Amino acid sequence: MDRTHSPINSILEQAAYIARRKKETAGTLEPTESYKRGQTKELIDFANSNNLWISLSELNVEFLSKGGENEVYTGNKDNIVIKLNNFEYAGDDLENFFIRINAHNKLFGNVPYQMIGFAYNSQQEFCAVLIQPYILAEREATEDEIATYMKALGFEMDYYDEYHNSEYEVFDVVPNNVLYGIDGDLYFIDTQIRTQF
Numbered sequence: 001m002d003r004t005h006s007p008i009n010s011i012l013e014q015a016a017y018i019a020r021r022k023k024e025t026a027g028t029l030e031p032t033e034s035y036k037r038g039q040t041k042e043l044i045d046f047a048n049s050n051n052l053w054i055s056l057s058e059l060n061v062e063f064l065s066k067g068g069e070n071e072v073y074t075g076n077k078d079n080i081v082i083k084l085n086n087f088e089y090a091g092d093d094l095e096n097f098f099i100r101i102n103a104h105n106k107l108f109g110n111v112p113y114q115m116i117g118f119a120y121n122s123q124q125e126f127c128a129v130l131i132q133p134y135i136l137a138e139r140e141a142t143e144d145e146i147a148t149y150m151k152a153l154g155f156e157m158d159y160y161d162e163y164h165n166s167e168y169e170v171f172d173v174v175p176n177n178v179l180y181g182i183d184g185d186l187y188f189i190d191t192q193i194r195t196q197f
Contacts, residue, residue: 012115016098137179
């Protein structure tokens, strides 16, 4: 199945809707820590119903690294990076994950995320499977280059790795999460974003 042009209109949008709907249904009847459990169950049902499980063994990819929330793989065929995201940084509400991915794509559209399905990582944690373009980088961006770029986007610096505007806080904006491409552009490949409200 060609996940890039899936018959599901937009896996990311549909999954975000499921997470939001589950939270709204639960309302104030459930403690917030149970949102994530219910949202995860709904997303697993969504994956089962729509055949959205991704098998890494069928993708011909190689393991690159593991961070706090992502296992990262690459394939030499498609010039993409595949991330298995375990939703750890979403806290107790998976909607935070979807807000962050949408904000990333809005702010850093030259290296967008696309959600292609779901999988279990090497720790058997339920994950969203995301792809991003593989960036041919000359080096990591410098803090000064990052600051100049963020200022041009209308952000103010709070700390060397944290910025805000009226809508978003972007943090973990450190050189190893921002690449200086061979084309001279900056690519924000792995930052954290939350809304201001």
